[in-house]
Amino acid sequence: MKRRAGGTALTIIAWALGILFVFPVFWMVLTSFKQEADAYTDTPTFVFAPTLDQYKLVFDSGLGPYLANSLIATVVSCLLVVAFAVPAAYALSIRPVKGTKDALFFFISTKMLPVVAAIVPIFVAAQQINLLDNVWALVLLYTGMNLPIAVWMMRSFFQEVPAEVLEAAKIDGAGLRTELTKVLLPMVAPGIAATALICAIFAWNEFFFAVNLTAINGPTVPVFLVGFITSEGLYWARLSAAATLAVLPVVIVGWIAQRQLVRGLSMGALK
């Protein structure tokens, strides 16, 4: 009896903490449906007449191109990451030779370098090759930013593949190409998806490079949010609508794919 009461208490605590953690986000979404007057009440209010005015205002202020840039930067950089990381992870796990451990060490070590330390030459280089204020500069940088983590994670997924399966394929006369496309890739596909998901989250949310290297032609959604504050003053309801739209894609994808997310993070860390 005592055990059951304790269990109920723990369940209530878990629910309370879950609600506490999500509440700021819930509040942001709620505010986005308010009129500005309802957003500024001394005691925050739950009761108001919901409106879509703020969303209309956000779209009218030109969110579209920013969304397009974010989409390009995220999708293309993720495709590039996968294209580079799959062969690398294959080399590092299925058929490693001497020196591959060093390569793995090198990949992880690049994540330890502060990005700010490279911003000066990146800024100068982007200027020289006419990629300043261009979304393709972000595509390249996001690929470089996520590639080490992706190689690291994907290697762990490749290592999960039992050697017997590959041996069997070889005995059956499968060449390298067949071995890759028919045996290996289907087995590691969930891992590749998990890795791509994590890279997409980091790319979509990236702010430092975006704000420093783009201005008019190449800026992404985080830059829109910042520009929105400075140009419009602080309108909470409108800002909440803009922020809600900015976080929505990643939050929805993350919710749907949370199993892969957990797997990707823990496998990358520990295999």
Add this chain to the structure above:
Amino acid sequence: MTTAEMTAAKGASLSRKEKWSRRGPLLPALIFTIIITQAPFLATIFYSLHSWNLLNPGSWGFTGLSNYADVFTDSEFYTAALNTVIVTVGCVLVALVLGLGLALLLDRPFFGRGVVRTMLITPFLIMPVASALLWKTSMLDPTYGLVDAVLGPIGLGGIDWVGEYPMASVLAALVWRWTPFMMLIILAGLQSQPRDILEAAKMDGASTWQTFRFMTLPFLRRYIQLAGLLGSIYVVNTFDEIFMMTQGGPGIATTNLPFYLYQRVFQGFDVGQAAALGVVVVILTIIVATFALRAIFTAISGKEVSE
């Protein structure tokens, strides 16, 4: 025997050509990473030995180590370094403890566990810029914020949190964002714990606390360590929250090294000095990271030995 061990055993007798054909698939990723991450750093070293102000085209010239001397004689640098340590250590430790607690809560089946986990994951998915905005305005505003509404009735109303307690405010937003990350990794660890051993411990009369202290916690050590290390890598580079919430202020109270460097580049336009600062930051990070990486590899090889 794992795939890696089998092929590694064979690797010794491979021909030179075979070795290169095996390294081949690695090369595109390796070369790309070197170009994107290492080339800029080499350029940073080069710039750091020169004077160059973007606003003054004629200023280019070799200056030796004088930019470095400027970095070390600037008292703001030491404040920024200290703030970086406070932000990183503070955020990672608090997020780890909270993450561990939440992971333990979620490790037992209960009504709505999936929903609670979804709610807890959300802060990690939120764009940091949006999260910073949310905290600065909706949460911590002295008049209209939710924190004010909750704390007002117990006599703590009307406090300008971001203005008066800037570091605590930034830390609150960071802990909120990183706790779910820690929780996810530790939860994965908990769920990979062999259940039969826990059952056996219970049969032998071990209390819940004993099982946790002597079985679960040692098992989780590697997961906790790695959550901490991965978290540190990202938190040490914190820029978004500081840019959005405090602009490093008031004064330089929340200026960490990334934000300090940003100011140097984009407000001072002194490329040489900013580059020298960048090199110093990298060297400091490498010193810390060397210890971190060693711990990672001990953890990984420790696992391989034990299996």
